[in-house]
Amino acid sequence: MVELDPLIHAPTRLQLLTTLSAVSEAEFATLRTVLEVSDSVLSKQLSALVDAGYVHSRKSLHAGRRTTWVGLTDVGRSALHDYVTALRRMIDAVD
């Protein structure tokens, strides 16, 4: 039986972690646009992933306004890899 990480199971979180795997850090607003979610949804999902140690976040000032930068941690990268591998195995087993 394949074990799936419950922290990544929500579609938005899987998309968020997969998107972050393509960059070192992304601005909150960039992620919101790419994922097509609201501020509150993204904040909530990010908080859960930060608490789990999958994602790190830091505040920064840009043109006088505060921005949040988010990046995947090594733990998060490894968890994402394991999750995607498990999903692919599941698909391959059926195919």
Next chain:
Amino acid sequence: MESSPAAPDPADARDALAAAEQARRRLTAGLRLPAGFFAAFAVAVAVQLGTAAYGIAAQTVAGLGVVLAGLAFFLGTAALLLHRFRQTNGVTVDGLASQIVLAAGASASLVYLGALAGGIWAAFESAWWLVAVAAAVGGVGCALGARRWWRAYRHDPADRARGASPGLLGALAVAACVGFAALMVLG
């Protein structure tokens, strides 16, 4: 604490993976390099190579000053290019920073080292036109290497996004400047 989820239906799993891939593609497809990125990078590398060759061959304090000025020009240009990339796209990519600051690709590194060695030799021979040619070849070679990396990154971002951290690159830049400054003082 979140409980372990039920295994999804394979069709749902496939859809979930496809949606995640699509989100990543949306991000990387939208990434843009600032206008003149590779041209500015080529010029910065060429200036750094040319000044390094001249300064090393001169073997004077003034020559080391030229080396340091060329290095500062290169680092300033690299920092500006990466800052503009970050501003334009709302992301940072350490792999790109490594390509720009360290000429991290194998072919770019070889071209850079070859151009530097050739330039220094030409400077010792006072063949200044050859110094200019070596610097230009090095600049264009490094820019082509960076462009090749960028295309590969767009094709496979997850495998190529990582690189030296900004902290490490900053430390290397400071070390290079302090090293040359120490040479100037000791010389």
